[in-house]
Amino acid sequence: xxxxxxxxxxxxxxxxxxxxxxxxxxxxxxxxxxxxxxxxxxxxxxxxxxxxxxxxxxxxxxxxxxxxxxxxxxxxxxxxxxxxxxxxxxxxxxxxxxxxxxxxxxxxxxxx
Amino acid sequence: xxxxxxxxxxxxxxxxxxxxxxxxxxxxxxxxxxxxxxxxxxxxxxxxxxxxxxxxxxxxxxxxxxxxxxxxxxxxxxxxxxxxxxxxxxxxxxxxxxxxxxxxxxxxxxxx
Numbered sequence: 001x002x003x004x005x006x007x008x009x010x011x012x013x014x015x016x017x018x019x020x021x022x023x024x025x026x027x028x029x030x031x032x033x034x035x036x037x038x039x040x041x042x043x044x045x046x047x048x049x050x051x052x053x054x055x056x057x058x059x060x061x062x063x064x065x066x067x068x069x070x071x072x073x074x075x076x077x078x079x080x081x082x083x084x085x086x087x088x089x090x091x092x093x094x095x096x097x098x099x100x101x102x103x104x105x106x107x108x109x110x111x112x
Numbered sequence: 113x114x115x116x117x118x119x120x121x122x123x124x125x126x127x128x129x130x131x132x133x134x135x136x137x138x139x140x141x142x143x144x145x146x147x148x149x150x151x152x153x154x155x156x157x158x159x160x161x162x163x164x165x166x167x168x169x170x171x172x173x174x175x176x177x178x179x180x181x182x183x184x185x186x187x188x189x190x191x192x193x194x195x196x197x198x199x200x201x202x203x204x205x206x207x208x209x210x211x212x213x214x215x216x217x218x219x220x221x222x223x224x
Contacts, residue, residue: 004154008152032211032212034211034212034213042217042218043202043215043216043217043218044155044202044215045215046212046213046214049212088154088155090213092211097160097162098143098160098162098206098208098209098210098211098213099145099157099160099170100157100211100213101157102147102154102155102156103154104152104153104154105154
């Protein structure tokens, strides 16, 4: 069974701090990794994709991938109350075609 | 505007009824997907299609059916055989051989 694991949270951080969200996955051969943001009652929105080891930065967001440790993370710098949402990690497992497998998500709360 | 349109936004089903959820995209994407999300849980794949007139079962296909007669459309029927259909249903699409998936607004189905 190929799985994506996330801590459900809630993760609470003060406004302006760095939020760190983590995800582990079970298939070492996986190639594509994604972070989606989902506000309550809304559909997921793609915010980051990463395909190779290392860091990828986009504005306040940084995705980090370590394939040897089967670990992907999302850092949100200068966290804002509008970042409060559930963050879903998604992995395209090897041999899975285009399909994505999602974790259960981590709820982030940014407090004033 | 290009995007993925799901309708209706809210749907109520009586016991024993079949209902069909609509998903239309004008992104010229080849692949389309249906996911189900239950409260506090991640997304689970119901069915997916990579080309017209072809589709595959996902992890939880029992009680559901789909068709892909046009590239732009991928309707999902929730049949009476689905014993616990109350959930948030999400349609997504992607370019073939690319795993970045983009979501519609979702349909919230409730059994009454």
